[in-house]
Amino acid sequence: MASWGEASESRLIGKRINRLSGKDKVTGKAKYTFDINRPGMLYGRILRSEVAHATVMGVDTSEAEALPGVKAVIPLIEIGNKLRYQGQEIAAVAAETDDIAKDAIRLIHVDLEELPHVVTEADAMAEGAPQIREDWAGNQSEPNIREDGDLEAGFAEAAVEVEATYSTAVQTHVCLETHGHVVEWEDEQNLTVWASTQGVFGVRNDFAQHFELPANQVRVITEHMGGGFGSKFGPGIEGRAAAELSRITGKAVKLMLTRKSEHLVAGNRPSMTQNVRAGATRDGRLIAYDMKGHGTGGISSGAGFQAPYVYHVPNLRTERVNVAVNAGNQRAMRAPGHPQASFAMDSLMDELAEKLGMNPLEFRRINDANEVRQAQYTLGAQEIGWHRRNSVPGSGTGVKKRGIGVGSGLWGGGGGRGTEARVTINADGTVEAVTGTQDIGTGVRTVIAIIVAEELGLNTTDIMVKVGDSGPGLPSGGSGGSQTTPSVAPVIKTAAAAAKQKLFERIAPMLEAPIDDLRVGTGTIYVVSDRTKTITWEQATGQLGMESISEGGHWDEELRQNGAAGTQFAEVEVDTETGAVRAIKIVAVQDCGLAINRLTTESQINGGVIMGLGQALLEERFMDPYTGRMLNANLEDYKVPGTLEIPEIKSIVFDTHRRVTGVGEPPCIPTPGAIANAVYNAIGVRIRELPITPDRVLTALAEKKA
Amino acid sequence: MDKFSYINATSLEQVTSLLSESGWGEVMLIAGGTDLLGELKEYVETPKTLINLKTLPGMDGITADASGLKIGALATIDDIARHPTIQHHYTVLAQAAASVATPQIRNVGTLGGNLCQRPRCWYYRDETINCLKKGGDVCYAVDGLSKYHAILGGDPVYIVHPSDLAPALIALGASLKIVGPEGEKTLSLEEFFTLPATNPFRENVLEPNEIVVEVTVPQAKPNTKSFYLKAREKGAPDFALASVAGVFEMDGKTCKTASIVLGGVAPAPWRSKEAEAALTGMMINESVSQKAGADAVQDAQPLNDNAYKVTLTQNLISRAAMMAAS
Ligand SMILES: Cc1cc2nc3c(=O)[nH]c(=O)nc-3n(C[C@@H](O)[C@@H](O)[C@H](O)COP(=O)(O)OP(=O)(O)OC[C@H]3O[C@@H](n4cnc5c(N)ncnc54)[C@H](O)[C@@H]3O)c2cc1C
Numbered sequence A: 001m002a003s004w005g006e007a008s009e010s011r012l013i014g015k016r017i018n019r020l021s022g023k024d025k026v027t028g029k030a031k032y033t034f035d036i037n038r039p040g041m042l043y044g045r046i047l048r049s050e051v052a053h054a055t056v057m058g059v060d061t062s063e064a065e066a067l068p069g070v071k072a073v074i075p076l077i078e079i080g081n082k083l084r085y086q087g088q089e090i091a092a093v094a095a096e097t098d099d100i101a102k103d104a105i106r107l108i109h110v111d112l113e114e115l116p117h118v119v120t121e122a123d124a125m126a127e128g129a130p131q132i133r134e135d136w137a138g139n140q141s142e143p144n145i146r147e148d149g150d151l152e153a154g155f156a157e158a159a160v161e162v163e164a165t166y167s168t169a170v171q172t173h174v175c176l177e178t179h180g181h182v183v184e185w186e187d188e189q190n191l192t193v194w195a196s197t198q199g200v201f202g203v204r205n206d207f208a209q210h211f212e213l214p215a216n217q218v219r220v221i222t223e224h225m226g227g228g229f230g231s232k233f234g235p236g237i238e239g240r241a242a243a244e245l246s247r248i249t250g251k252a253v254k255l256m257l258t259r260k261s262e263h264l265v266a267g268n269r270p271s272m273t274q275n276v277r278a279g280a281t282r283d284g285r286l287i288a289y290d291m292k293g294h295g296t297g298g299i300s301s302g303a304g305f306q307a308p309y310v311y312h313v314p315n316l317r318t319e320r321v322n323v324a325v326n327a328g329n330q331r332a333m334r335a336p337g338h339p340q341a342s343f344a345m346d347s348l349m350d351e352l353a354e355k356l357g358m359n360p361l362e363f364r365r366i367n368d369a370n371e372v373r374q375a376q377y378t379l380g381a382q383e384i385g386w387h388r389r390n391s392v393p394g395s396g397t398g399v400k401k402r403g404i405g406v407g408s409g410l411w412g413g414g415g416g417r418g419t420e421a422r423v424t425i426n427a428d429g430t431v432e433a434v435t436g437t438q439d440i441g442t443g444v445r446t447v448i449a450i451i452v453a454e455e456l457g458l459n460t461t462d463i464m465v466k467v468g469d470s471g472p473g474l475p476s477g478g479s480g481g482s483q484t485t486p487s488v489a490p491v492i493k494t495a496a497a498a499a500k501q502k503l504f505e506r507i508a509p510m511l512e513a514p515i516d517d518l519r520v521g522t523g524t525i526y527v528v529s530d531r532t533k534t535i536t537w538e539q540a541t542g543q544l545g546m547e548s549i550s551e552g553g554h555w556d557e558e559l560r561q562n563g564a565a566g567t568q569f570a571e572v573e574v575d576t577e578t579g580a581v582r583a584i585k586i587v588a589v590q591d592c593g594l595a596i597n598r599l600t601t602e603s604q605i606n607g608g609v610i611m612g613l614g615q616a617l618l619e620e621r622f623m624d625p626y627t628g629r630m631l632n633a634n635l636e637d638y639k640v641p642g643t644l645e646i647p648e649i650k651s652i653v654f655d656t657h658r659r660v661t662g663v664g665e666p667p668c669i670p671t672p673g674a675i676a677n678a679v680y681n682a683i684g685v686r687i688r689e690l691p692i693t694p695d696r697v698l699t700a701l702a703e704k705k706a
Numbered sequence B: 001m002d003k004f005s006y007i008n009a010t011s012l013e014q015v016t017s018l019l020s021e022s023g024w025g026e027v028m029l030i031a032g033g034t035d036l037l038g039e040l041k042e043y044v045e046t047p048k049t050l051i052n053l054k055t056l057p058g059m060d061g062i063t064a065d066a067s068g069l070k071i072g073a074l075a076t077i078d079d080i081a082r083h084p085t086i087q088h089h090y091t092v093l094a095q096a097a098a099s100v101a102t103p104q105i106r107n108v109g110t111l112g113g114n115l116c117q118r119p120r121c122w123y124y125r126d127e128t129i130n131c132l133k134k135g136g137d138v139c140y141a142v143d144g145l146s147k148y149h150a151i152l153g154g155d156p157v158y159i160v161h162p163s164d165l166a167p168a169l170i171a172l173g174a175s176l177k178i179v180g181p182e183g184e185k186t187l188s189l190e191e192f193f194t195l196p197a198t199n200p201f202r203e204n205v206l207e208p209n210e211i212v213v214e215v216t217v218p219q220a221k222p223n224t225k226s227f228y229l230k231a232r233e234k235g236a237p238d239f240a241l242a243s244v245a246g247v248f249e250m251d252g253k254t255c256k257t258a259s260i261v262l263g264g265v266a267p268a269p270w271r272s273k274e275a276e277a278a279l280t281g282m283m284i285n286e287s288v289s290q291k292a293g294a295d296a297v298q299d300a301q302p303l304n305d306n307a308y309k310v311t312l313t314q315n316l317i318s319r320a321a322m323m324a325a326s
């Protein structure tokens, strides 16, 4: 049975190891797609709709085409078609400089017939609202209904009930590197694309299909990537437009989205509203749950969330609809649906516990079947000092009040098949590991080096890792669903083991020992029954002559596991005069199985917590009902956490088994719920709407006073 | 942004004569550019010519002596925030300066630019929206999204004045020196700023052919305590949801005079005569300070989304007063 071995036997796996690309990144040497420049390259720009809903009556590109330096203008929408949100693509331009391209798109004249729009859920759901999707009466999808047990009987059994509405705002991904590509045709049949993507092979296949090329004639390269969070899986309209412009002009084209477009069209986390009525028994069992909810993923569907979340309720009815608004489409965003669900459920849990007069942690223990989380509750409570919380919420003295809260989450992250990899050992002792995955900032490049180095008794810096390139034809899946490491690691491990085995076969005769007796040391190979027979790595590989060893691997289920439970505890301080909420400390206990690199695992947890904190306290898309426009499509009024917002984060790698589980997404799930509960514990007033900004805090405090 | 020509300023005469060639918007001044570049990139302004003020000699100095402070319009926000005399004797100003934006912006942003910066209103900054301030028919904030808008002095335009330095300087009794084609004039900084009822299109009395050259602040009185309290959603960079510049001449716990100027709540820095009256001559305690806060906002007229600013402003004022007494 394949295994990662015992922790005590590991030299590198499970240790804290610096990223291989760390130095390049901090010195600016690392080249992102944004940094790629090709000889004779043109710059692409896209003209986008400034209105939320209109029919295109005409597009006149003649003035743009006549502008000196403009090399091509292509339409991206047909006359007579509808524009259904601000930011939708109308035409694209390629020009000698980015400035000329920018000027050129302003010279394209668009004749529009404006249509009535709805950009907020309230407006979309209102009686008599203009219908913006032909297939959705009242701008709502068919309800998704789930029933279990006997709801009425459940409520009859309930000793306490809570009825409340919880809601969260639309959040955008805010990838620091915006979406985009540099595209270059070598000839009519061969295309090279530098893409800021989470899925090198997906993008390759998409381009190949679009241009009807054999897949191996499209090469996609993603050396370094500046954040995707679920929003960067395909080439998108902008990628195809860049390729088209490049094809027409015969020149390389760089087309990166602006920050504004990034907010408008490059995806978002849908909003969520839950109207819940729930009950619990006197002894603290969740017994009935009735939820009607909705969310918007813009003009598209996909505004799903789980309800109830994590905790089991035997009797329930839930009804959920997607609401269409004239705004850019949602895309998967770090644990899609989960942080919203967790916020609502964990808020509800605290409200029920309070009605029962029960410690909220105790109440969770009773209703949580997940054993991992049960253990995490104990550890997290200890780390945050759970006993310090206000037993009567809001009872702290002074203007600035502190509180402590808890939230929970669950994710899969078990990986899957579909990765091919190759580990090569050369006669000069060098080792290469190649696979078509991509390092989107999570550190998989280093993870691969660690696994190979461990297997071969080398150091991570001895391994040349090549990822983010479809050229070698070794496919791997997109980096989504926290699947990268659990998908890639087993294949690398088995490939490295196979290569090692081949090396042993080749040198066994020289060492006059059976193959099974050979072992790797640190930079050495020795015979386990006769340690005098020890040779250096180079001596061993020197035997290979002209014949390198090159082995593939396979995905071994035994090396990974699905299911990552998480719990977070937050301590906050609320200034009751200004409404400002400051996170003081967050303890994140994250189940993750074997952490191949403990350092980057902790980084993932830190990053997740920060993103969750942004959703909890700051981030909100503002859509203007009248103009139909997003008013904060920038980083001034769309506020993401900065260094001053970041609290002490205690990231606890909760590794209960030695199989690999992905951990990219789950750490952002419990944060909003934990923070919201901490705010309640601090001030004794519950804020049921994210983000918890000063206006909401002050309004809630004023309502309580009144 | 559109193309423009760029002229390095050599003298005030040259600047005012270039400015006199047109009205607003054709020829524009650029100092640090931290505000102006945003406007150009969003096509909110499309000048044909920019005059670079940073080449003007001797306009970036800060001098502090017995007569008070003199700060050149080209002094950077960072220079002001770090100046030892300002930190000790004009604390409210140093604190206000330190609260501006980020280190990068403070390093290049100037005093003159800070006082003359344009509104941040999200409708104003959107090229495609032609609101009242830009010559259109309506102020979109009235029925639209008004979380960051004015609660005082709004009608008919509900921007808030974004400057942090202005409230502090006004609270310190600062004056402003302006140079135009006809020479120089000095006016109190308070009179410099105007409300939209007077002129909905501009935020101050500056004429298109004038330039701000210097701010003077009278010597701080002994036993003066001063503070700048700024509430914001995010540590940095963030503009004030509401801010209070308070300068208190104290005799023990008794307030001899108080100067209270609010930021982030009105289209101009807002002197609260009501709060000042509630504090002057009073022994400051909880109820006096709370009354000062309440008096300051009694005429507030919040829009749909900004009623919270009423409470916030009130609380900040009482907090400042309590700090003066402690
Ligand atoms: C992200 C961000 C955050 C910010 N946060 C804050 C904040 O928290 N608080 C705050 O107060 N400000 C803030 N600002 C605004 C910032 O631009 C100003 O504080 C800065 O001082 C402007 O100075 P400047 O020299 O760069 O002005 P410029 O951009 O050069 O000029 C601004 C305007 O003033 C005019 N002007 C400049 N100098 C003169 C002069 N001598 N006479 C007449 N007119 C002149 C220009 O023509 C222009 O219209 C922020 C800006 C940004 C981009």
Ligand code: SF4
Binding pocket: B119, B121, B122, B123, B124, B131, B132, B133, B134, B138, B139, B140, B141, B142, B149, B156, B157, B158, B159
């Ligand atoms: S507040 Fe002023 S700038 Fe904003 S929409 Fe109203 S008129 Fe325009």
